[in-house]
Amino acid sequence: MDPDENRAQPSIRDSYLGRSRSEAHQTAPGVIASLIGPAAFIYVAFTLYPVLRTVWNSLHTVRAGGLTDWVGIGNYSEVLTHDPFFWNAVGNTVIFTVVSTVLDVAGGLLLALCLFAKIPFARLLRVVWFTPVLISYVVVGIIWAWVFDYDWGPLNMVLRGFGLDALTRSWLGDPRWALWAVMAAHVWKWLGFNMIIFLAALYALPGEVLGAAELDYCGWFAKTIYVIVPMLRPTIANLLALSFIGKMMVFDLIWIMTRGGPLWSTETVSTYVYKRAFDWNSFSLGYPSAIAVVWCVIILAFVVAMNLLLRRSKPLEF
């Protein structure tokens, strides 16, 4: 039988139903809609609509009785030119993001390399280092608030134990240290996540390349710097981007530990938006929506810039 002829023949059931084989293999639009529909509905209801509504709110103010007034770019103008608290929050967020991201990713890579090198108790350490990732922000905040407590926190107690009383601080109560203290808690929580990703990437590296480096009498340090890290570049880029985006939106830990204080030294854009939206005596969401839109645009711009910066023109060859 001619194979082409065979492909053109409908099945017995399709023949009974009066359909050609090509018609029988086409998925009905209704089926497609019913499969995609729920996910599409959830996306529209919980992602697309809130985003569009936020943009709409940012162009209005809300008066008594839910009445809205069009203000155009008035809210944006206020945010960008007349709000020093917004720019203070931006500064804090940028510092938090950059420093935490670098520590997170570099620290995760270091831990992964330790496990990859099969240090003693590697299996136990993998569990220990990953466990903080599983803990909620509320618990992390409570734990670290206790760690940083002036009177009975372990950090100050250790310092006093070593006779370093002069170094004790009210870590969360001092504007010079509060942001760094919160960063330490945040990095502690997320190191394990980056470690696991890097570990998976390390085990996926081609063994023959690493073997060749060893044959060339390449020491561990040189092998790491000149062979392993370049091959991990896509993973590093992805983790940097993910970490960056997550930290630019940091809210939970700040809110639990300091609520933006002391003296706005830990105020981030997210906590500032929350305060403007829910803590101030106003039902108008126009201004906080404008802040949210501005920040979203800034985050997108940073992500695009980062992708351009980290993109290689030539792929790695091995």
Add this chain to the structure above:
Amino acid sequence: MKSHILSSAFATVFLVAVGLLPGSPAHADVTISVWSHEADQPAKVAFRELAARSVERAHPGTHVKITWYELSAMNAALRTALPAGQGPDVFYLEPDQTDYITSGYILPLDNLINWNEIQSWARGPRVEGKTWMMPQEAYTVELYYNKAVLQKLGFTLPSNAQFTQNQFLALVRKCRAAGITPIAEGVGDRPFPGAYLVGESLLHKLGLGDYGRLLHGQISFHDSRVMAVMNWVKQLVDAGAYPKNFMTLKLGESHSYFYQKPGALMFPVGSWFIGRAFAPASQGGMPAGFPLGIMQYPAIDKAACNECKTIGIGASFAINAATKHRDLAAAFLNTMSTPEMGQRWINTVYEQSAVRTGDVPFTGPYASYFAELQERQKGEKYFLGLPVVDTEDQCRDAWAQVMNAAFPGGLVTADRAATLMDEACYRRSH
């Protein structure tokens, strides 16, 4: 198949008929929804549930369902539910939340509540000449102290229970020199306690009118009278008036800090303090036999009103403007406002009530405390509302960050604090 269809049809008709029958339970039952805060205070829970059951008995077919929220979660839920035309029939509010009034989300209560049963000064806030919230809890800002420690330091409380500025500063210095923390206070989880001393001192200096103008941005914080008070408070701060962990000590921890861990001389706090203090010691309450006393805030030199004191309305309730059960909602509020319920509030919650309770003498194990409190309130003139309640928006945030935390915490000078407050409050009004 046929019998299945017939039986289904019969069942459907039967259910519809039941639903349409006049007086059937499904048609007459009404549920009043109430959102309340303070689920962690069993006495208040019992009080409001008692009121709910009373309404149900008085109005057969009515159910009162109280949902208990943590405060900020409830506020966030209200801010999303009310603009959507939903939300409970009755909900907890605090007097500073006037945006619910200006946004039209609550009903005026002038004709719905029996105001004869409510203290006249508690009937606030009034907006457009109307009353919008029913006050339940009242408190004054007091200065509690440990009588034994005061005696140990060699000080005697004056007959009017009020030290002068110089005496108070000397007391703080001597207390710190003796290794005792003069003032137990912490701002780790609240936006108001650190500002009690400076706030009451400013109230004394400026008097009722100008203190209000200061909080509403009509007087600069660099006013000479304000700076005089702030410079004096700075002396107290520099003398070690507050604990070293002032910035992170939580309100609940400050209670036990005052009693015995490690113990302090004074504890500035609202009179709602006894809601925690009179709980069993095993639940964080005051140890039995603790020598608790109440003194007045210090008399300020050349003050306009050293007999002034801040009074506040705490828990209040409002009726949703979109409610379909206005009268039942009002009945719930009125049930909580009878003199008997006011007396029950005092005797079980151990806090002052906004309800008139008549001249019933205080009884029970804490009668002497209430008698002393009453004594300290004789002749006082009251300023209604804490600064953190009376201020708005950026000014409120600045008060919480600066006057409540950074200034008493020793992080900023008096001049810098005044500058920050003016930037947030004074210049925004001019």
